[in-house]
Amino acid sequence: MSSTYGIVAVLVVAVGTVLVGTYGLRVSRTTSDFFVASRTVSPWWNASAIGGEYLSAASFVGIAGLIFAHGPDMLWFPVGYTAGYLVLLALVAAPLRRSGAYTLPDFAEARFGSAAVRAVASVLALGIGWLYLLPQLQGAGLTLHTLTGAPDWVGALLVAVVVTANVISGGMRSITFVQAFQYWLKLTAIAVPVVFLVMAWQAHGARDLTGPELPVFPRETAVSFDTDTSVHVDEPVVFRGAGAVDGRRVEGSAVLPEGEHSVAAGSRLVFPEGAAVPRVSTIPFNTNETWALPLRGGESFPLYAVYSLIIATFLGTMGLPHVIVRFYTNPNGRAARRTTLIVLGLLGIFYLMPPIYGALGRLYAPELLMTGDTDAVVLVLPSRMVDGLGGQLLGALVAGGAFAAFLSTSSGLMVSLAGVLSRDVLRLRTVRGFRVSTVLAVLVPLGMTLLVGRVPVADMVGLAFAVAASSLCPLLVLGIWSTRVSTVGAVAGMLAGGVPALVAGLVTISAGGGNVFLARPAAWTVPLGFVVMYVVSLLTPRRVPPGVNHVMVRLHAPENLGLRSQDRL
Amino acid sequence: MTSPRRPPTQRVVVTSPRTRAPRAPRPYPASREIDEQSELGAVYMRSLIRTQRRLGLLLCAVVCGSVAALPLVFALAPSVAAQRLFGLPLPWLLLGGLVFPVFVLAGWFYVRQAERGEREFAELVERS
Numbered sequence: 001m002s003s004t005y006g007i008v009a010v011l012v013v014a015v016g017t018v019l020v021g022t023y024g025l026r027v028s029r030t031t032s033d034f035f036v037a038s039r040t041v042s043p044w045w046n047a048s049a050i051g052g053e054y055l056s057a058a059s060f061v062g063i064a065g066l067i068f069a070h071g072p073d074m075l076w077f078p079v080g081y082t083a084g085y086l087v088l089l090a091l092v093a094a095p096l097r098r099s100g101a102y103t104l105p106d107f108a109e110a111r112f113g114s115a116a117v118r119a120v121a122s123v124l125a126l127g128i129g130w131l132y133l134l135p136q137l138q139g140a141g142l143t144l145h146t147l148t149g150a151p152d153w154v155g156a157l158l159v160a161v162v163v164t165a166n167v168i169s170g171g172m173r174s175i176t177f178v179q180a181f182q183y184w185l186k187l188t189a190i191a192v193p194v195v196f197l198v199m200a201w202q203a204h205g206a207r208d209l210t211g212p213e214l215p216v217f218p219r220e221t222a223v224s225f226d227t228d229t230s231v232h233v234d235e236p237v238v239f240r241g242a243g244a245v246d247g248r249r250v251e252g253s254a255v256l257p258e259g260e261h262s263v264a265a266g267s268r269l270v271f272p273e274g275a276a277v278p279r280v281s282t283i284p285f286n287t288n289e290t291w292a293l294p295l296r297g298g299e300s301f302p303l304y305a306v307y308s309l310i311i312a313t314f315l316g317t318m319g320l321p322h323v324i325v326r327f328y329t330n331p332n333g334r335a336a337r338r339t340t341l342i343v344l345g346l347l348g349i350f351y352l353m354p355p356i357y358g359a360l361g362r363l364y365a366p367e368l369l370m371t372g373d374t375d376a377v378v379l380v381l382p383s384r385m386v387d388g389l390g391g392q393l394l395g396a397l398v399a400g401g402a403f404a405a406f407l408s409t410s411s412g413l414m415v416s417l418a419g420v421l422s423r424d425v426l427r428l429r430t431v432r433g434f435r436v437s438t439v440l441a442v443l444v445p446l447g448m449t450l451l452v453g454r455v456p457v458a459d460m461v462g463l464a465f466a467v468a469a470s471s472l473c474p475l476l477v478l479g480i481w482s483t484r485v486s487t488v489g490a491v492a493g494m495l496a497g498g499v500p501a502l503v504a505g506l507v508t509i510s511a512g513g514g515n516v517f518l519a520r521p522a523a524w525t526v527p528l529g530f531v532v533m534y535v536v537s538l539l540t541p542r543r544v545p546p547g548v549n550h551v552m553v554r555l556h557a558p559e560n561l562g563l564r565s566q567d568r569l
Numbered sequence: 570m571t572s573p574r575r576p577p578t579q580r581v582v583v584t585s586p587r588t589r590a591p592r593a594p595r596p597y598p599a600s601r602e603i604d605e606q607s608e609l610g611a612v613y614m615r616s617l618i619r620t621q622r623r624l625g626l627l628l629c630a631v632v633c634g635s636v637a638a639l640p641l642v643f644a645l646a647p648s649v650a651a652q653r654l655f656g657l658p659l660p661w662l663l664l665g666g667l668v669f670p671v672f673v674l675a676g677w678f679y680v681r682q683a684e685r686g687e688r689e690f691a692e693l694v695e696r697s
Contacts, residue, residue, distance in 0.1 A: 075664035076640075083633055086672050090625040090679050210658065294643040294650050294660045306640045314633055337683065341676045348669030355665040481622045549611055556618050558687040561694055 005392050006147040009400030013185070014162050017407050020178050043335050047342035049176045050326045052183035052404075053412035054081070054343075055350055056132075057139030058461035060186060060405035063351075065375035066459075067358030068368070069283045071291045073299075073306055074358075077462070078351035080313025082344060084465075088318040089340040094333035095480045095555040096324065103419045104324050104472060111479045111555075113545045114487040117494075122424040124471045124498050125321040129417040131505060132320065132464040133410060133445040139375065140406040141449070145226075146376045147399055156449050159403075160442045163410045167418065168435045176329065182408040183346060189401020190353045193382045193394040197360055200385040209359050210292040214276040215366035222270045223367045230262045231370055234285060235276035243267020271367070280372035288362055305520050312466040312522030318476055319468030322412035325419065332559045357381055378402065417441035451510075459519065463505035470525035471498025474533045480555055482534075486544045489537025497529020617690045624682050632675045636668055 056062075059081065066074035101107045108114075108121035137156035144155030166178065201207070214234055225243070233256045240253040244264035260281065263269070271277075279285070290296050299305040317323060330336040361368065361377040364384045368374050379402060382394035421437035422428050428436065471494040478485045478493070504521040517524070537544070545551075643650040643660060652659040 072658070072660045072664060075661070079636065079664050079668050082669060082672055083636065086632060086676055086679075087629055089676050090628045094683070292658050292661070293647075294640065303640060303644050307637070310637050310640075314637075334684065334687075337680050341673070341680050344669075344673045344676045348673055351669065352666060355661065359661075481618070481625075549614070552618060553610075553614055556614065556621065558691055561691055 005396035006399040009396035010144070010147070010403045013400045013403045013407065014158070017162060017178055017182070017404075018166060020181055043330070043339040043342055045176065045180050046326065046329055046335075046339045047346060048183045049179035049329075050323070050339065050343045051346040051350070052179035052181070052186065052408045053322055053326065054347070054409070055183065055186050055405055056409035056461065057136045057402070057406050059350070059354070060190065060402050061139055061143070061375045061378045062135070062459075062461065064354040064357035064361070064378045065368075067355050068361040068377045069374040071286065071296055072294050073296070073302065075355060076306055076309050077313065078347075078354065080310055080465075081317065082347045082351060083314045084317025085340055085344050085347065087314055088323075089337060089344070092318045092476050092480060093327060093336045093340045096476070097327050097330050097336035098333045098555050098557075098559070099551075100328075100554070102325070102328055103416060103423065104319075104321055105420055105424050107324075107479075108475065108490070111545075111551055112485075112487050112490055113547060114490075117475075117487055117490045118424065120491050120494050121472065121475065122420050124467070124494060124502075125420050126417060126425075127498075127502055128319065128464050128468050128472070129321045129413050129420070129441070130445050130448070131467060131502075132322075132461060133413045133417070133442075134448050134509075135460040136406045136410045136413070137445055137449050138460075140403065142373070142375055143379060143399060143402045143406070146373070146379045153450065155406075156446060159406045159410055160446050163407060163414055164438055164442050167411060167414045167438050178411060179408050182404045185404045186401045186408075187346075187350055189397050189404065190350065190357075190378070193398055194353050194356050196390070196394055197381060197385050198356065201360060201363075204385075207363055208288075209362060210289050212287055212289045214287050215362050215369060217271050217273055217275050217277060217366065218364055219273050220270060221273075221367050222268060223370055225263050225265055225267045225269075225371060227265050228262065229265075229370075229372060230260060230281045231278040232260055232281050232285070233258050233278040237271060237275045237278065239269045239271050239275075241267070241269035243269060245269075277366040277369050279369045282372070283369055283374075291362070299516050301516055304523060305516050308466075308516075308520035308523035309462060311526050312462060312469045312520070314469075315473045315526060316465030316467075316469035316522070319472030320464070321416040321420065322409070325416040326412070334558070354378070360385070414438055414441050460509060462520070463501075463508065466520070466522040466525065467498055467501040467505060469522050470501040470529040471495075473526070474529040478530070478533055478537075482537075483548050483552060484537050484541070484544060485533065486537040486540045486542075488540045488543045489533050489535075492536040493529050493533020496532035497525050500528065501525040613690075613694065617686070620686050620690075621683060624679065624686065628675060628679050632671065636671075639663065 059078070063074065063077050066077065096107065099107050099110045101110045104125045105118045105122040109118040112118075137159055138152070140155035140159040141152035142155070144150050144158065145152055222241070236258055237256050238253065239256060241250065243250055244267055245254070245256070246261050247264075250267075250269075256278065261278070284296065286296055295302040295306070327336050327339075330339055357378045361381060365377055365380050368377055368380070378398055379395070382398055383391040385391065386394055418434055418437040418441045421441055422433040426433055426437055426440075428434075474493050474497060475490055479490065501521045504518040504525070508515075508519045639660075650658070650660050654662050657665075
């Protein structure tokens with residue numbers, strides 16, 4: 001695809017982010033400004049900021065890519081990401097705000113008054129944050145690679161540098177402006193092209209998206225392979241080009257018979273119009289008709305996979321460190337609820353878009369099924385479907401929006417990670433400590449991007465959700481609604497749920513995929529976390545923190561009563 | 570008067586509360602009971618927490634439960650999954666579009682109920 005406009009768009013987003021951030025710098029003075037914007041953000045600003053922060057690489061490029069490859073089962077990602085906010089609203093939002101804490105470890109301490117609970121919560125928050133930051137950086141690498149052919153680490157480094165500079169200079173206050181601005185930018189960037197794509201699809205005769213045939217090349221298509229790829233051919237296909245197939249040099253015309261084949265990195269093969277598209281071996285065999293049906297995503301236990309995903313996303317949202325830190329910027333519990341309600345609406349509108357990209361991709365960009373770069377479907381579609389300058393400009397808009405997604409989610413994660421690091425690990429509660437922590441917070445995932453295999457962006461984000469759902473979700477839900485949870489129970493529950501989920505996640509990432517019970521662990525780790533936390537608490541009633549009733553008043557009583565025990569920090 | 574027989578007049582005592590006068594202050598306002606963690610204060614708080622917890626859990630169970638039932642429906646009745654409505658396959662229409670307004674409505678309902686619960690609690694505490 002043409003890169004000039006795309007590069008310009010990415011640069012505009014990056015520079016714009018820095019500019020809006022500097023505007024915030026002038027009003028950012030105290031430590032409280034840095035961490036929580038002094039708690040003076042209105043619900044609409046805050047909701048836009050939450051939306052901007054939450055719509056990550058997974059939402060912008062990942063979901064469409066997964067739907068494109070695996071069909072409607074993947075619609076559970078956007079549904080779960082949104083439902084997570086409903087659960088958060090109903091069970092956590094107002095009490096969490098009333099707890100008056102900055103970060104999740106702060107909540108743990110406010111509720112349990114125990115250093116041990118706080119330490120475990122800190123470690124888990126860091127683990128979840130890093131697990132979530134990693135796919136953002138990878139997504140940035142993918143975007144720049146798709147635009148310019150630059151190596152993957154360039155985009156990751158660019159995002160890391162911009163975000164670090166921004167967070168260091170302005171902290172949370174500027175980030176609130178940046179995030180709110182970026183929600184609307186992202187919505188524009190994904191929604192405007194959709195209008196043109198659908199119009200183009202209509203103009204091309206509105207071809208059936210769910211026809212009984214395999215995806216075919218819509219025109220003569222050159223496919224370049226950056227890595228060694230193993231592909232499955234379902235219908236024999238003639239191609240020409242240069243490269244190595246099945247270990248043999250190919251020059252000129254040849255035939256790929258049915259079956260498994262390996263294509264070496266650096267090959268460039270040209271396929272004729274109308275030929276059935278070979279698929280990467282990890283993508284299941286589906287005609288467009290069967291692809292459009294549920295439970296055909298190619299998992300070995302499709303129903304287990306779906307339910308595990310549902311549990312992870314419905315319950316995991318509340319445990320994400322960058323989501324939680326946003327609630328402390330509301331002035332009170334009531335505003336926290338209203339903010340969450342607005343967020344539900346904002347997310348719902350955005351998530352109408354990715355499935356359209358995924359479905360149209362089957363017709364217009366099917367060669368991504370062959371290279372396995374399914375996450376790129378959002379980026380390449382506009383220039384494929386709309387000819388000329390218009391298509392290139394739309395492509396640039398999408399690229400800018402994708403970059404906004406990486407920047408905003410990474411910013412939010414960095415703020416919360418730096419908050420946890422500076423307060424709990426380095427124990428430097430100053431602005432300088434926050435800045436040092438920010439640098440530390442970005443170096444770890446940046447290093448990890450070089451080590452890990454290629455897991456789809458949305459899948460890796462799903463793992464972060466699974467860890468959050470199995471450890472911090474039980475802590476929040478039981479901590480807020482039950483007076484019986486003891487400190488021992490809290491620690492045991494977080495470890496029993498979080499450690500298996502984290503290990504399963506790391507195994508999956510380092511292996512680049514694998515067993516569904518490890519790749520989607522939430523269905524067994526979440527119940528484990530809840531049950532262990534509650535049962536151990538019942539067994540250790542003496543370790544229930546002494547001031548629990550006092551804390552409960554603070555969490556639940558409305559602010560307008562003027563209770564002394566609620567006097568705010 | 571034409572009627573010769575009139576009922577005998579009677580004195581009736583009419584009382585009314587002295588609405589102008591301030592009511593005798595309660596020795597202990599309820600907000601103080603809550604602050605000082607007395608038995609009564611704990612009862613107040615428990616009732617509030619129980620109401621809010623029931624509301625939250627009920628909402629999650631009904632909305633998330635019914636949405637989460639969809640994969641099971643699609644698995645057990647594949648013909649449902651193959652249905653089309655407005656030209657779109659049913660799973661796509663439900664999961665790609667219709668669930669989102671349902672979530673917003675449910676959230677709106679929850680916020681209304683939760684705020685009402687807190688308002689009633691505040692009135693209860695201030696009245697007593």
